[in-house]
Amino acid sequence: MQDQTGIKKPETQQQSERGFIAYFGEYVNNTNPIDWNYWLQQMPRLSAAEAARLMCALDPDEFENLKADPNPKGNSTEGPRQKARNIERIAVSEDMKSATPREWAEWAIERSIHVHDVFTLALGSVDEGKPQANQPSQNSQPDPLPTQDIAVLFAGVRFTRERWIKNIGHAKWLAPANRTKGQQGGAPATWCPLELAQLICDKEKDTRAKQKTLKSLNSRFRKNPALKPWVDAWNDYYEQFKDTDEA
Numbered sequence: 001m002q003d004q005t006g007i008k009k010p011e012t013q014q015q016s017e018r019g020f021i022a023y024f025g026e027y028v029n030n031t032n033p034i035d036w037n038y039w040l041q042q043m044p045r046l047s048a049a050e051a052a053r054l055m056c057a058l059d060p061d062e063f064e065n066l067k068a069d070p071n072p073k074g075n076s077t078e079g080p081r082q083k084a085r086n087i088e089r090i091a092v093s094e095d096m097k098s099a100t101p102r103e104w105a106e107w108a109i110e111r112s113i114h115v116h117d118v119f120t121l122a123l124g125s126v127d128e129g130k131p132q133a134n135q136p137s138q139n140s141q142p143d144p145l146p147t148q149d150i151a152v153l154f155a156g157v158r159f160t161r162e163r164w165i166k167n168i169g170h171a172k173w174l175a176p177a178n179r180t181k182g183q184q185g186g187a188p189a190t191w192c193p194l195e196l197a198q199l200i201c202d203k204e205k206d207t208r209a210k211q212k213t214l215k216s217l218n219s220r221f222r223k224n225p226a227l228k229p230w231v232d233a234w235n236d237y238y239e240q241f242k243d244t245d246e247a
Helices: 017-029 036-042 048-055 078-093 101-110 117-123 147-153 161-167 172-177 193-203 207-223 225-241
Strands: 178-180
Touching: 036 048, 036 117, 048 078, 048 101, 078 225, 101 117, 147 161, 147 193, 147 225, 172 178, 172 193, 193 207, 193 225, 207 225
Parallel strands: none
Antiparallel strands: none
């Protein structure tokens, strides 16, 4: 499947969980998809401002002014905008005013700056046959978890353990995280905990409530071994949406 940018996007069931979050983050940040073909293939060089925004999944034209939030969908982009400001500030302090897209990616990696996954996907590999740093794996997808495990892991977030068991199969807004349907008297339904966590956070419209939910989920992903296969992808999501004013 290809979108208007000309970049091949794998089907949701085949792409990595990390890649899914990258595309989702880009979607909620911008009014329209970023034209990666234009920015990374047709533009021979990027300014520090353009590169910083693209690394944070922000369209440079739409987010020319990082002080304002032009997103009409109601999703705050303060986190990505603050990160873009920081990256641009670092680049300017090093007199890194203009470079090729690949040079910008390598510059960021050398400084342990996370680059938006679609940025690295669009660039491809630094060396032929060598995976780009931060690039999502297309072949590794953790096994989903059964309803009972989800109920234990997410108890206290949105629902109690008992209500998770009762509600998860009937809440339409959680359906995108479903991987297999349960069978009466047989195998239970299975779910992707990463997508469940993202859906839970997206459901929270109040900023304070969303930050509280983010923190609670972050603690679970970091501390619970059952969620370890998804922790890297969760970290990407958390870094993008956490409150940057807090330590």
